[in-house]
Amino acid sequence: MDGGIVTTEIPQRVDVGIVGGGIIGLAVAHELAERGREVVILDDGARPGNATHASAGMIAPVAEADVELPGLCEFRQWSHQLYPEFVARVEERAGVDCSLRRDGTLLVALDRDHAAELERLRDIMRDQGFEPQPLGVKDVLDMEPGLSARVVGGLLLEQDDHIDQRVFMQALRIAVERGRGRVFDDVVVERVAPDGVVQGHHTRGDGRFELECEQVVVAAGSWSNVGLDSPGAELPLRPVRGQVVRLHAPALLRRVVRTPDVYMVPHAAGELVLGASVEEQGFDAQPTAGAVFDLLRHAWRALPGIYDLPLKEISVGFRPVSRDHLPVIGRLQGRVCVATGHFRNGILLAPGTARLLGQLLCDAVQHALLGHFEPQRFAQPVEKTTNG
């Protein structure tokens, strides 16, 4: 053996190679496989800080409407509309019930500051065409009897949904593999070239691989700059750390409840997710006492019954964020596209991202939304040379 590149089980050629098997890579793979493309997902399987794994699974175009950026509100609403049908197709193909929950989000105020914040959010939501329903104390406590007597009011956001994204990920993977897709979760991608050649190594053993792709989609979350081998291809991406606590809490809440300080998401499996911190700590995947303390304290103020619940898990994820806080979706260079930068909304935006890339790669259609998200917006201006 001369140390050259050896392809083991990974094929030598494929229609579309996808770097990253988080929610974005899997959703894009599913869409492309459904449209008849042969896809290969390349993921390293065990990277600390995988955002999808840590996420709370909210599909919340209204509760997330607090940030107004060009194209983002429209993209959230469009992706949200695509969700039921997208999940139904995955469920049918995979034979797995993904339990998309469509019971809305209850936004709750526990004091005067919270009440003022809810008023501010309500104005923004109305500007974006939503009609959150104001609720009195009795309405809130009738809907969620476990909430604290501190409640001073609330808003019902009927459109917001949620899903256990870990179950959804498993279903997506099965659906991809039952279609024209293969998922490798033991490979590290080191280099992606503009001509579609992807190289890397296996995490088990020392084999290397080289995959020739008609098209490549880099969907590696916060790590999407990995090995993008072309001048000017470096994206201004950074990880924004989020910590969440998972408790065993069968039936403590009926729907998602948020205060301005914390959200609480009940998953069908009897799990309550408390989230989330928002921290600029680079790729440090160590959970901290302070963040966990804050989450538990804020959640306990709203829902005192959590005090005696068994602790299940503390997890850390890196939200992929671009410099302008908008997603980065579209053609980067040559045969290489990118889909990242989904920040706090990657679960919500997965079907929309998959649809945008499906149209781009299969129909050569550039949806108008891509004008806001294209990676070329970060390209360095070419320096003018002057004579003399």
Ligand SMILES: Cc1cc2nc3c(=O)[nH]c(=O)nc-3n(C[C@H](O)[C@H](O)[C@H](O)COP(=O)(O)OP(=O)(O)OC[C@H]3O[C@@H](n4cnc5c(N)ncnc54)[C@H](O)[C@@H]3O)c2cc1C
């Ligand atoms: C605490 C927290 C809570 C959140 N809650 C919500 C929510 O309720 N709703 C919502 O819409 N969004 C939420 N988000 C945001 C959402 O989770 C992210 O936007 C989304 O998961 C990003 O998905 P991704 O596929 O781009 O990245 P990731 O899920 O991070 O996946 C990237 C994948 O690429 C792989 N990879 C990276 N580099 C390489 C390489 N060189 N070779 C091989 N594989 C590689 C990684 O191992 C990983 O599997 C939350 C995020 C966090 C952190």
